[in-house]
Each structure stands twice: as C-alpha cells, then as structure tokens.
Amino acid sequence: MMQQVIEVTGLTKEFKNITAVNDLSFSVQEGDVYGFLGQNGAGKSTTIRMLLTLITPTKGNIELFGMPLHSYRREILQQVGAVIEKPDVYKYLSAYENLKLFARLSGVKVTEQKLMQQLDMVGLAARAKDKVQTYSQGMKQRLGIAIALVHDPKLIILDEPTNGLDPQGIADIRNLILHLSREMKKTIVVSSHLLSEIEQVATKVLIIDQGKKIIEGESAELFDPAQTIVELTTVDNVFSLRQLEESRWQQNLQPKRGDVLLLKLDRKLIPQLHRDLVNMNIEVLSLQPRHSLEDYFLQVTSGNQHVDAFTN
Amino acid sequence: MMKKTGKIILFLFAMQASIMLNAQDMNVLVQKVKAKLDLVDDYVADGKMKTDVAFIKAPIGKIKIFFKKPNLFKIKRDNGISILPKGGVSVNMSSVIAMKDYVALSAGETIVDGTKTRIVKLLPMNENSEIILTTMYIDETNLLIRKAITTTKENGTYEMQLYYGAYANYGLPDKVIFTFNTKDYKMPKGITLEFEDGDKPTEADKLRGRKGKVEITYSSYIINKGIDIAVFK
C-alpha cells in the first residue's frame, strides 16, 4: 500500500498585511512526482518553506511520513532533501568541502569515495576541488542537488530547480528528476511557474494562486490532450444553460465562470456540440476550445477564479 | 655719650668672642664626629628599603648600599624599581660632614628618641653650595648623629633620623628614616589612559600629610673590604 508522504490540511500563513497561503490542503503519495504549479508570488515557495520548517504556519497541520512535522522535525528532516530556489553554498569552499560539510550536518558518515560518487552523479567530479565561486549557475544548481541527495533521502523537494538555467541545464534537471523517480523510487515535490516543466515530469499537479488551491489532480487527466474545456458565450446564457441541462450535454457542464459557460469534453465531440447548439436554438456568440492546460492555467491564475474543473 | 658707645662696643666684642668660642666648640664636636665616621673607608650593606609616599603603593625591596670615602654613595635594588626622593638619598652623614668651609653653631640641646643631643647648625661659607643649611642633632656622649635636617637649593628640605645598634662604634646606623616633601599627585587621563573616575588614596594616607618617607633597615655591613669604583657609575 502506498504510504502518504505528505499530508497538509488547512495550511495558512499570514505576514503582516498579506495572506501568502490560505487554507491550503493537499497530499503526496509515496512515489509521486508532485508538481506544484503557480505564478510567481502564488505561495509555492512559502508552502515549501513551511514543509521544511523554515517558516512557521499561522494555522494548519503538516504531516510527513505520517508524523506531525513540528513534533518530529529531526526524524523527518533526516528523510528529506531540498533545493530551495537558487541553491547557495559556501563560495570560499570547494564543491567537495561543501558536500562533506552538509553531509555531516545531515548526520551521515561519508567517505571520500561516496562524496566523489555523488559529485560524479551530478557531473561535478572533475571540478570537485575547485572553489564554488568559480562555478556557473548550472554547476551550483547541480551541487545543490548533490547536497540534497547526499544522505539518501526518501523525499526530495525542489523549489524552482530550473531557474536561471540554460536549455541544456533544464533538460539535465528534468532527466535527473525522472531518474530519481523511476530508478531510485524517490518521492519528489517540484515547484515551478512554468507549466511546460511540470507537464513533462509530474504525476500529480497542484495549481496554486494567491495562496489558494485552484486545481489538484492526476497529470494524466489534467494534461490529456484529448480532453478540452470549451468556453461558450451565448446571447441568452440563462436560456442556453437551461437547454444544456436538459440535453445529453448535462454531464459535461462545469460551473460557470462569469458570463461564460464551460463544458469539459473530448475534443472529437466539438462538431457534435456545434450541431446540437444550433438545434437547441442557442444563439452562440463564441465557442472557444482550450487545447491544453496551459491556456487555462494562465487564464485561471491571472483571473483569480476558483474552478474545480478537473476534479471529480 | 662716650661711655655708652664703649659699652656697646664691648658688648659686641663679647658677643663676637662668644660666637667665635661657640663656633670653635662646635667645630671641635663636628670634627670628632667626622673622625669617628672616617674610620670607615667603605662599606657594603644589605638592607631593606621601604618607600612610604601618600600617593604611591610600593613594596619593600631588598637593597644593597655601597659607600666609599669621601662621598660616593649608591643604593642598588636587587631587582625591581626603587623610588627615592629627587637627588637620590644620601643616607649617609659622611657626605654632609664632608662639606668644607662651613660655620658650625650650637643651637641648644634637645631630646631625640630619648637621647640628649646637641643641636648644631652647619652654615656653608660657599655661596654656590647646594646645601643652604644643615641642622644636626648630635649625641655628644657617643658621637653619633641622631637626626639631621638639611635644606637644599634644588631639592627642598629633607630630614634624616638615624637609629644605631651593633655598628654604632663605626657611626653606622641600623635604621634610617629619610623624610622629604612631596607635591600633590594628579595625572592627566591622557597619560594614564584611565578614563573612569579614579579611587582616592585612603584616609590613612591622607592623614600622613604630604611628606614622603624612605626607611632603610640595615641587616649587615661589610666594612673596609674595598669597593670597585665602577659600582658607583
């Protein structure tokens, strides 16, 4: 049976006049690659920092590995490795020295061989003894990941891991995540403001905006290209809605967003919908299908609307 | 009128004669004391020196005292710092009596530490002499100087009190207390680097008044064994 690795309920964080995270609840199962998606300032980093005890929640509960976080902090963090935003290490030390230092902090007895293996895994073995101040951004990112992995954690949290990287660097991170998940069976939480990054690695996705959950669901469902959201604007939405509710399209109806009617359906059925709308005497002003989650994500998160469209 | 003048002249003559006689008597006494002191050509003494000045806290120090006739005198502390009145301590009467060209006058008698002494004033004839006046309290019986008060041009007035014991036959004291004037002490904070408010000397010190004292206690003398003159450099 899959263990619940992260269980968050009612999580809230208030800073002076700002509510950065607002009554957020989600769960991460063992083996998930959990994508945490939202625009900049949505509350992703704040949520992650609360998971890592960098920030104290105002309200709510966090359990990791079935244990309350604040009561079993030490035991839990021994199983967690994290890269938070741009990973910063001690620039006046070498990669090897940094890795050794953080390994000791993680309570791990490491040999030189093990440390070099870690550095080799992230492609830094050749520069292991060079001072970090001579490294590129991508190299520092890889060192950050090596530090996160040195104590062989069960849960890996990556906050915006591709920030500032070139396309090759981004691809490397993506491949690493997939490797950690598939070969090493790690549970991974990865946050990003780039849908395309999450789309390629995540098994589950949580979209957050202004501290609130927008959508949570399986990636297969959220990113299924066959499924689409159709946005329908008519002359008389009241009449149109009544007609659709009495038709076979009733189960496809989604909660309205303002003056726009929403239907979730297989895109192959769009022509059929067209015909039925004409037959039902619904005067259509606009019928707009969303071909991927991206358009929807942008609109939803910038429009500040809660929509449970993809949740069953 | 003539009778009156004559009487005055006679009186003055008598006074002069009396003074001359007095001076001659005192000179004799001083020469006798000097002769006794002249028995010592040199000595090396071990002793302890205590400097007692109101505004100085100082430890007792072991010293060696060197003397060579007529007036070479040196105090050497075994180790450490010695504090003496300006001009050094000539805790040594030979150097006072070594003075030439002086007039010695009796100023009566008094008791010093239970001993009857003759008060003798020595006035140097030489105007350039550093010493202006020395008053000696001489124990005539033993030919020992019990006390001396010396006034100098440069270094003010100091007083010496001498106590004798085993070496009295040589005119060498067991203990000398040398008393001198000191000025008020106050150091600018820029020199001491003590910017906090300082302590005042204790009440007892204040009561001592402003005179400072150097007390030398002699434990032994080595007399007339010869001393290299280099010691006094």
Next chain:
Amino acid sequence: MWTLLQIELYKIFRRPRTYIAFVAITALITIVQLGLKVDGKEYAAFVMADLSNTLQIDGKIINGYFVCYVLLQLLLVHVPLLIALIAADMISGEANMGTLRLLITKPISRTQFILAKFFAATIYTILLLIWLAILALFLSMWIFGTDDMFLLKNNYAVQIENADIFWRYGGAFCFAALAMTAVAALGFFLSQFAENSIGPIVATMSIIVFFTILSTMSIPIFNTIKPYLFTTHMVAWKEFFDVKVNAGNETIRGTIQRPDRIINSTLILLAHIVFFVGASLYVFKKKDVLS
C-alpha cells in the same frame, strides 16, 4: 552539538575575513613594541614627568609587563570592533550568502544551531585573545625583559613586584575574554535582525563606541546609567593591577585592592551574555527564514 561546533569553527577559519583581526592585532602590537623599544626611555620620562619633580624612580620601568599593560589599555578598546566583524556576521552572513535556508532544513534543532554558532564565535574570541596574550605579554617579556610594574593611576601610583605580576595577567586575560564574549554576544544578537552583515557589524560597533563614551565621560547625568553599561565593566581587568597596602603603606603581595569590583563586573558581563544569547535563541526559534 560537537559536530555542529566543529563545522562552525571550520567555516570561520576557512574564511579569509577571519584573519583580518589577527593581522590587525599583530601589526598594532609590533608597532607599539617597536616604538617603545626605540623610544622607551623618552616615553618613560614623559609619563613620569610629573613624579620626577620630587622623586627619582630607578629601574627598568619599560619592561615586558609594563608594555603589555600599555598594549592592553590601547587594544581592549579596539578589539571589540574586530570581534564584531565575526560575531555580527554569524547569522546575517549565512542569510546573505543564502546558506541559512539550507542549514535550517538539516536535521538539527534551531537551539543547537544557535548555541553552536555562539560557542564558535566565543572560541574565536578566546583564540584572538590568546594571540593577543602571546604577542602583548610573552613577546613583550622576551623583548623587554621583566621587572616590577610601576603604574600610574589617576590619583596614585602602584608598584607591583615582579614575582607578583604574572598571575594577575592570567586573571586579566580571563576577564578580558569574558568582556569580549559579551561583545560577541551583542554582535551575535544583532545578527539575527539583518540579511547582510554590514548592518549588525556597524550597529555593534556604534553601540560599543556610544556606550564607551557614556562610560568614560564624567558627567553627572550619565552616572546613573553607567553601572548598567557593559562597557563600564569591560575595563575591570585593570583591578587586577592594584594592590592592597597595610597600615605601614607597604603593598601586600598577592592581593587585589578591589576584588569586589572584579566579581561585580564579572557577574554583570555574564548577565549580559546570558541575556543576549537567550534573546538570540528566542528570536531565532520564532524567525521565519525568508532569505
């Protein structure tokens, strides 16, 4: 905790900035020693000028012990600024480097983390003072030899015998270490409140300078607050160099004139340390690490 402490010390001593203080102290001390070696007699004559009107003071006044005393008087006003360079950087420096967030996600308690950092800062302080002692005391003893110390206080002078001095320096350096630890504690505390080092370092230095001025000025209105300022008590090391006298005004070997002042100042400095470290713990445990 021991591992944490080792790691903190390792970080401190791998950083080039750490050695600025050691170099500065070396330069200051050797320059003063050179000056006194060349012109020591003139300096002694200048210092003793007032006393020389009535007294003749013979002996090796400019000796190693005296030189060390002069150095301590000069340096223990300035060493706090060098301590602040490290202590005030302990937390803010990590925040500035971005490593603080990484450290806090490790399985170490915040209490242990703070205490390890403070102890590391304290060890640095002690090592700095040991270096100071080696140069100011032992090197001076080697260059200038030893003899009695003749010290001028504001209202009186003290002569301490040669054999009675060394243990006093032991006490004085231990006390100085405590005083400097109080400075480190202040800098450490201020370090909680910034994400760059400049602010806490400057704030620590400013407080020390400001309080030192208040402590040293003889203005009645300041006298009420002086007893509570740690800078007032930092100079109590000098009490080791004052001796009791007996009824005959002879110094009594092995005594201290006002041991109560040393004890009182020790307690106040300890209280400051406990307060600043306690406050640091309290603040840090509640701190949201946003850097």
